Amino acid sequence: MGVRPLNSQEQNRNDTFCAQFHGGGRLEIQNFNQPKQFGYNVVFEPEASQEDVFDNSGMKKLIDMALNGYACTALAFGQTGSGKTHTMTGPPQQFEGGKHPDPDMVGLMQRSFTYLLQQAESVAGNKVIRASYLEIYNEQVIDLLNPNQKRYLQVRWSKNKGFYVENLFVAECESVDDLMAVLEEGMRNRQTGSHGLNEFSSRSHSMLTLTIDTEQQDPDDENLYLTKRGKLTFVDLAGSEKVKDSESSDMTLKESNNINRSLLVLGNCISSLGDPKKRQGHIPYRDSKLTKLLADSLGGNGVTLMIACVTPSSHHVHETINTLRYASRAKKIKTKPIVKMDPREKLILSLKREIKILRNENGYLRQQLEFPAKPKGELQKSNDEKFMKFLKTQGKETNDPKTNVKGGTEEGLYEMLQEYMIENESLRTENSEMHQAKDKVKREQQLMYRENERLTKVIEKLEREINGRSGGGNGGWQRQPNGPPPQRQVNGPPPPRQVNGPPPPRQSGGPPPHQNLPPEQYYDQGPPPPRQGGNKPPPNNQWKGTPPQRPINNRPPPDQYIPGPSPQAGRGKQSTPPGGPKRPPHRLADPIARTANIPPEYIQNGIGGYPDDGYMSPRGRPSPLHNGPIRQESPARYNDSRRSSQVSTSDSIRSMNAKLKQEIYDLEGEIEHHHNVNQRAKSIYGSQASMRSGPR
Ligand SMILES: Nc1ncnc2c1ncn2[C@@H]1O[C@H](COP(=O)(O)OP(=O)(O)OP(=O)(O)O)[C@@H](O)[C@H]1O
Numbered sequence: 001m002g003v004r005p006l007n008s009q010e011q012n013r014n015d016t017f018c019a020q021f022h023g024g025g026r027l028e029i030q031n032f033n034q035p036k037q038f039g040y041n042v043v044f045e046p047e048a049s050q051e052d053v054f055d056n057s058g059m060k061k062l063i064d065m066a067l068n069g070y071a072c073t074a075l076a077f078g079q080t081g082s083g084k085t086h087t088m089t090g091p092p093q094q095f096e097g098g099k100h101p102d103p104d105m106v107g108l109m110q111r112s113f114t115y116l117l118q119q120a121e122s123v124a125g126n127k128v129i130r131a132s133y134l135e136i137y138n139e140q141v142i143d144l145l146n147p148n149q150k151r152y153l154q155v156r157w158s159k160n161k162g163f164y165v166e167n168l169f170v171a172e173c174e175s176v177d178d179l180m181a182v183l184e185e186g187m188r189n190r191q192t193g194s195h196g197l198n199e200f201s202s203r204s205h206s207m208l209t210l211t212i213d214t215e216q217q218d219p220d221d222e223n224l225y226l227t228k229r230g231k232l233t234f235v236d237l238a239g240s241e242k243v244k245d246s247e248s249s250d251m252t253l254k255e256s257n258n259i260n261r262s263l264l265v266l267g268n269c270i271s272s273l274g275d276p277k278k279r280q281g282h283i284p285y286r287d288s289k290l291t292k293l294l295a296d297s298l299g300g301n302g303v304t305l306m307i308a309c310v311t312p313s314s315h316h317v318h319e320t321i322n323t324l325r326y327a328s329r330a331k332k333i334k335t336k337p338i339v340k341m342d343p344r345e346k347l348i349l350s351l352k353r354e355i356k357i358l359r360n361e362n363g364y365l366r367q368q369l370e371f372p373a374k375p376k377g378e379l380q381k382s383n384d385e386k387f388m389k390f391l392k393t394q395g396k397e398t399n400d401p402k403t404n405v406k407g408g409t410e411e412g413l414y415e416m417l418q419e420y421m422i423e424n425e426s427l428r429t430e431n432s433e434m435h436q437a438k439d440k441v442k443r444e445q446q447l448m449y450r451e452n453e454r455l456t457k458v459i460e461k462l463e464r465e466i467n468g469r470s471g472g473g474n475g476g477w478q479r480q481p482n483g484p485p486p487q488r489q490v491n492g493p494p495p496p497r498q499v500n501g502p503p504p505p506r507q508s509g510g511p512p513p514h515q516n517l518p519p520e521q522y523y524d525q526g527p528p529p530p531r532q533g534g535n536k537p538p539p540n541n542q543w544k545g546t547p548p549q550r551p552i553n554n555r556p557p558p559d560q561y562i563p564g565p566s567p568q569a570g571r572g573k574q575s576t577p578p579g580g581p582k583r584p585p586h587r588l589a590d591p592i593a594r595t596a597n598i599p600p601e602y603i604q605n606g607i608g609g610y611p612d613d614g615y616m617s618p619r620g621r622p623s624p625l626h627n628g629p630i631r632q633e634s635p636a637r638y639n640d641s642r643r644s645s646q647v648s649t650s651d652s653i654r655s656m657n658a659k660l661k662q663e664i665y666d667l668e669g670e671i672e673h674h675h676n677v678n679q680r681a682k683s684i685y686g687s688q689a690s691m692r693s694g695p696r
Pocket residue numbers: 003004005007046078079080081082083084085086087090091092198200201202203237238239240309
């Protein structure tokens with residue numbers, strides 16, 4: 001809010017000074033002894049200098065925002081002769097006849113030019129400032145930088161730009177002098193007139209617009225430069241006037257009517273925008289060219305500084321109160337400022353951001369699945385190169401407006417956008433595959449955990465069995481509370497024991513060893529293989545000499561199994577392999593290997609967990625001691641999983657699983673040994689008894 005001093009006319013008329021200043025933006029107007037209070041952000045008293053106005057109006061902040069890509073507007077409004085032009089440009093007389101303006105009197109616009117150029121220098125990257133200057137006179141748009149053009153300019157609307165003036169001359173400005181020249185040229189061409197209230201009255205609304213393109217480095221990508229298009233518009237409205245007071249002639253009467261009509265529309269827009277209920281409804285921007293061109297500044301995504309100018313004269317108190325009410329309504333308007341960018345660059349940026357997020361996600365998933373980091377793909381490389389090329393072309397286009405490279409750029413841009421979208425899509429697909437694979441691995445881990453728990457129980461049961469047989473004394477062994485039996489050699493023979501010693505006391509009435517164990521707990525299908533000799537003692541006449549005994553120490557450990565079918569009846573189609581029947585592999589020996597899903601070349605190469613040393617388990621599957629592949633399903637993973645780490649959670653669970661199986665295997669051997677000793681002892685005992693009870 002700016003209150004100018006009383007002018008000579010007002011002083012001569014002995015008008016009273018009707019404004020009182022209470023500080024903190026509070027202003028009181030004496031309306032025929034009825035005080036009216038108003039509050040604003042800042043109130044400039046008549047003594048305030050032009051510098052004070054520039055420093056304290058928030059103009060500097062507005063310029064900084066424009067440099068950062070926001071659309072900003074400084075707009076002066078108020079009654080005719082209230083000091084709008086004085087505030088915006090300094091005294092209007094200074095532009096008369098090429099006079100050199102007094103530096104202390106220059107207004108907000110000239111000061112802003114200087115500040116803008118200073119600030120622009122401190123911003124890194126390329127900057128381009130362009131200026132246009134127009135006026136709306138009698139509801140017609142005139143280019144103030146190209147006044148010879150006889151035609152009035154059209155106000156158009158586009159989805160991207162909003163309302164804009166077609167064919168407006170735009171001057172590129174590199175220095176403060178260039179900007180000053182634009183201002184002076186426009187001010188010279190502006191429609192002014194003289195009337196009863198102002199000798200140099202503006203008869204039109206003027207708009208000087210600076211577009212500020214700043215090319216700045218993307219904080220997320222040092223190779224990426226983004227162009228932000230900030231806008232700074234200075235609006236000096238024509239003043240509202242009472243035709244009676246301004247003593248308008250025919251010509252100025254028409255001007256006054258147009259001015260007042262457009263200001264009325266502006267007032268309607270401001271009151272609708274300032275009312276939260278009406279704001280959601282229709283705002284009558286289209287009712288005047290002024291409001292069309294101010295639509296974005298008022299209610300869109302811009303930031304607007306409104307400077308209401310009033311005279312303190314009691315003679316004009318009514319207009320002053322109107323202006324102050326107008327300003328109070330305008331103060332309530334809330335806009336949503338956003339950074340303006342080239343829509344194509346914006347799209348590229350959003351795609352690039354999405355790609356970055358997807359790449360990060362991809363990297364994270366790869367880490368989780370222990371795949372090696374993906375090298376920069378061809379598509380990705382070419383996209384990045386194309387984008388850099390595009391930016392360079394854009395730069396050339398900017399520097400040389402005559403060069404018509406737009407067609408080529410458009411084509412390249414379209415192609416690049418398409419490729420970005422393809423890359424995006426492929427990353428999305430790959431990521432979703434990896435998510436699925438991750439879920440699968442998790443499920444498999446859970447299965448393994450469960451199986452290990454079960455195997456541990458089997459082992460405990462077998463241990464109990466052995467301890468029961470060996471009387472729980474020194475002959476038996478105890479599992480350490482945590483972990484596998486310490487003394488046992490996994491691939492070696494069982495601990496030494498007296499093979500030919502007395503049979504261990506058998507639990508009376510207990511079943512033979514294997515009858516204690518539910519075979520389905522640890523065998524793949526069907527019952528365990530028939531033991532040589534069976535569980536029952538053979539008839540005496542069939543057993544000659546040493547009873548058949550399984551050579552415990554010669555029994556092949558599980559990792560020496562050779563490929564071959566199960567010796568069980570009905571299961572193996574081949575004959576029993578040399579070296580005696582082999583135990584069938586445990587049904588959980590390799591619960592998750594799915595050879596059917598593995599591509600042949602993957603197996604042939606011996607990559608990805610299948611050993612290529614020729615070792616196979618009894619049924620042609622990898623040994624439980626080897627890590628089997630678990631992630632063959634996703635084709636994207638064939639190549640990547642080749643160097644996958646051996647220390648994954650899955651692998652450690654799997655190796656635990658293998659150890660447990662080995663233990664079970666050994667324990668079974670031990671039980672079998674006990675069983676044989678038992679049988680032998682019984683047969684000896686039986687033959688002695690028969691000798692004792694024989695015919696005397
Ligand atoms: N703060 C001020 N200090 C000194 N003189 C001022 C001040 N404000 C305005 N004036 C003077 O008052 C006169 C009218 O001001 P100005 O032309 O800026 O009014 P305006 O609001 O632009 O009027 P119009 O709407 O008719 O164009 C000018 O001579 C100007 O120098």
